[in-house]
Amino acid sequence: MKELKVSAIKKGTVIDHIHSEEVFKVMDILKLEKHPEMTSIAINLGSKKMGKKAIIKIENKFLTKKEVDKIAIFCPTASLNIIKNYKVAEKTKVRLPETFENVIKCPNPNCITNHEEVDTQFRVIKKTPVLMKCHYCERIIDKDHFELVS
């Protein structure tokens, strides 16, 4: 395995192949500023596939399905390495699920979901570039209008 340029972690998760500008989004999704253990971030690393990429290594954290889904929306190229005892125990690419429940907010101010307490539901209708359709108001939205449910 290629040596990574950021210090190794004993167990936890390494998020690889993300774009440098996506780092803040991942920090936001995973609430990393509140994570009690070490997180290291490297940006602008050379990458054959991506030109430049970023890596985030999080000590002692394993992601929930919902967290992985959120990363898939905002960082579709990301891959996840689960580290156990300094070794990669499992390596996966994020995959966009077909539907999202209560993950993103509907940007349409006239959508019922912004007026009543109801979980949002979105269906992915196109993967690249990603387009989603609101189950309620049927509005089709693109990545620039995705906003996470707080």
Place this chain on the structure above:
Amino acid sequence: MVFKDRDVISINDFSKDEILYVLKIAKNLEQNPKPLAKGKIMAPLFFEPSTRTRMSFIAAMERLEGEVDGFASSKITSVKKGETLWDTVKTVEKYTDLIVIRHPLEGAARLAAEASSKPVINAGDGANQHPTQTLLDLYTIWKTKGGLTNLKIGLLGDLKYGRTVHSLVTAMAHFNPKFTFISPEALKMPDSYLIMLDENKIQYTETEEILPAINDLDILYVTRIQKERFPDPIEYERYKGAYRITKNTLSSVKKDLKIMHPLPRVNEICKEVDNTGHAIYFEQAANGIPVREALIALVLGKIK
């Protein structure tokens, strides 16, 4: 095709065969009225006024010899005091066999359907959907042209914000039409619909001029251009005049061109057009009754 207990929320939920089936049932009921809703109660939940749509649903229910629940409208009053749509529907469904909902917010009908164990028919949810309008538009075309396939259809007016034209374009896409979109540049058909048509290999042209675009059409669907859509009132005045259909505009159209309009009209179609034989907008409005009868009978499970 199963219609019993089904909700009618969006034209996008209907397949081509289902659309044609509803039209066939509508025609049967128009020719032979049947008391298919006897002993059944419909609750019209209108969270915003729409007299025409409401009256059309009530007329449809009465023609099927069903009853209309007056209690439903009084429930709306408590909504104004802060009750959620969810709770209102949960209360009303206990007293009724069918809910018809009109609401200013988009997605309200879908949410109401999730709250209700009884079927819900969407009578308009904000700028989103009005499936009974779309089906009555299709019924009108089907009846007057003897089918829906291979027609040349022109849409005129506000194609950007017009819910009616978007739903009609989506539904007609099943039937290999040729579209002509006539609108001011600022009110063009949105790209998302043009992409959908490209993907389905459906031909369309876009123009700002009525003539000669309307001369080879089978159907011309006219919609209102609202003043509020224009930042510049002078521009509005210009289009208002240019897009007015008069007898003169129609001098070179096909003999069997039919002109539709969802009504109410303001001045898009001159009154002199009403008795030309091209006008079918009043018949179109009346077609709402058999179409709504068909949907009511189907979701109540009285027709299979």
